[in-house]
Amino acid sequence: MFGRMKDDLQRELASIRDAGLFKEERQILTPQAADIAVRFPEDAPRQDVINFCANNYLGLSSHPKVIEAAHDALNTHGYGMSSVRFICGTQDIHKQLERKISEFLGMEDTILYAACFDANGGLFEPLLGADDAVITDQLNHASIIDGIRLCKAKRYIYKNNDMADLEAKLIEARDARYRMIATDGAFSMDGTVAQIDKICDLADRYDAVVMVDDCHCTGFMGKTGRGSAEHCGAMGRVDVITSTLGKALGGSSGGFTSGRKEIIDLLRQRSRPYLFSNTVSPVVIKASIAVIDLLSETTELRDKLEANTQRFRKGMTSAGFDIKPGEHPIVPIMLYNAKLSQSIARDLYDEGIYVIGFYFPVVGKGLARIRVQLSAGHEFSHIDRAIDAFTKVGKKHDILGKSKEEIIAVHGE
Ligand SMILES: *Cc1c(COP(=O)(O)O)cnc(C)c1O
Numbered sequence: 001m002f003g004r005m006k007d008d009l010q011r012e013l014a015s016i017r018d019a020g021l022f023k024e025e026r027q028i029l030t031p032q033a034a035d036i037a038v039r040f041p042e043d044a045p046r047q048d049v050i051n052f053c054a055n056n057y058l059g060l061s062s063h064p065k066v067i068e069a070a071h072d073a074l075n076t077h078g079y080g081m082s083s084v085r086f087i088c089g090t091q092d093i094h095k096q097l098e099r100k101i102s103e104f105l106g107m108e109d110t111i112l113y114a115a116c117f118d119a120n121g122g123l124f125e126p127l128l129g130a131d132d133a134v135i136t137d138q139l140n141h142a143s144i145i146d147g148i149r150l151c152k153a154k155r156y157i158y159k160n161n162d163m164a165d166l167e168a169k170l171i172e173a174r175d176a177r178y179r180m181i182a183t184d185g186a187f188s189m190d191g192t193v194a195q196i197d198k199i200c201d202l203a204d205r206y207d208a209v210v211m212v213d214d215c216h217c218t219g220f221m222g223k224t225g226r227g228s229a230e231h232c233g234a235m236g237r238v239d240v241i242t243s244t245l246g247k248a249l250g251g252s253s254g255g256f257t258s259g260r261k262e263i264i265d266l267l268r269q270r271s272r273p274y275l276f277s278n279t280v281s282p283v284v285i286k287a288s289i290a291v292i293d294l295l296s297e298t299t300e301l302r303d304k305l306e307a308n309t310q311r312f313r314k315g316m317t318s319a320g321f322d323i324k325p326g327e328h329p330i331v332p333i334m335l336y337n338a339k340l341s342q343s344i345a346r347d348l349y350d351e352g353i354y355v356i357g358f359y360f361p362v363v364g365k366g367l368a369r370i371r372v373q374l375s376a377g378h379e380f381s382h383i384d385r386a387i388d389a390f391t392k393v394g395k396k397h398d399i400l401g402k403s404k405e406e407i408i409a410v411h412g413e
Helices: 003-018 064-077 085-089 092-105 116-121 142-149 163-172 196-205 261-270 282-297 300-319 338-350 380-396 404-411
Strands: 035-039 047-051 109-113 133-137 154-158 179-184 208-213 240-244 255-259 330-336 356-358 368-373
Touching: 047 380, 064 282, 092 109, 092 255, 092 282, 109 116, 109 261, 116 142, 116 240, 116 255, 133 142, 133 163, 142 179, 154 163, 163 179, 163 196, 179 196, 196 208, 255 261, 282 300, 300 330, 300 380, 330 338, 330 404, 338 356, 338 368, 338 380, 338 404
Parallel strands: 133 154, 133 179, 179 208, 208 240
Antiparallel strands: 035 047, 109 255, 240 255, 330 368, 356 368
């Protein structure tokens, strides 16, 4: 009977609310883009805002070519597959997309999944057993953590982006049959890009395989958008890349693993989220082919994103904000105080700028921030409006030009 469980769940939900951690969903009333309309809370009036919190890095979520390809797929390949790949569900276009992704990333082969969460969930268990070791970055994405939980390999956690600690853990794991290093290509709360070149150097020295989850890099990091490996000058050195079709590459859904041929071959035989989950819809596949074709022809969009990122980072720094330095379109505006991050986000929303404040436990204690995400869908005018709004709100809260200590002295930790 549900009765006793119901009481417990209600208590649990109340405690989440009391802790101020209850996640409310905001309704977007338009297609995903730079200019959107949002309703929040549900009975509030519609608010027109400039969106700075989507993973729509290349502005492709509502791109005319992508929409056209999706429409075309319905006509040529139908809507759904109603089958897993290995029973009756693979179409020519699925194989075509896998080839195109492999070519784009410079990898030997690619296997598609319903999501990158599934790609990570189905990666470790078929490859690693009790005699093996996974050496994993402390800040890796939840799906990597869960994927590792599903395999029997011994787990070693190294400090975020800390090469000395990674080396220490590789030495600790020297007796394992195989060592696999697992890292996010970019860490989503900080916008830090992992040091893929140095990770590959250590992998060479200690005989390890390298896995990179490039969800926050594929399509735009690196001179031609190949991702974190290109950004770090390590193309061809990474053994396995997992990534998503749900961020820069059109933003719908779907994920994939690209890598050495034998690894992908074995995943097709043994990876459970692939074997026991439905084939990705033809609509997503054809739209993704259009995206990869577009990104293979020109670097225009990633170049525009880079220019937008530079303009925003420079403008915010001159305005006196404390931002985490870097080159990634994820730009954390450090505020240190949880309440302050929430009131600034709310004030910006009233100014028509849509951003989200993050605080513990999503980021470390005393490291509250607003995370801004730039997009190639933004024009300079959007960026300048955001900097102006930030400046106005920053003045109101008296944080411009203030150091961490000064902000904490006024607002508390
Ligand atoms: C978003 C994200 C995922 C999940 O991708 P989906 O395709 O949405 O399941 C996995 N890993 C990282 C690092 C991500 O940022």
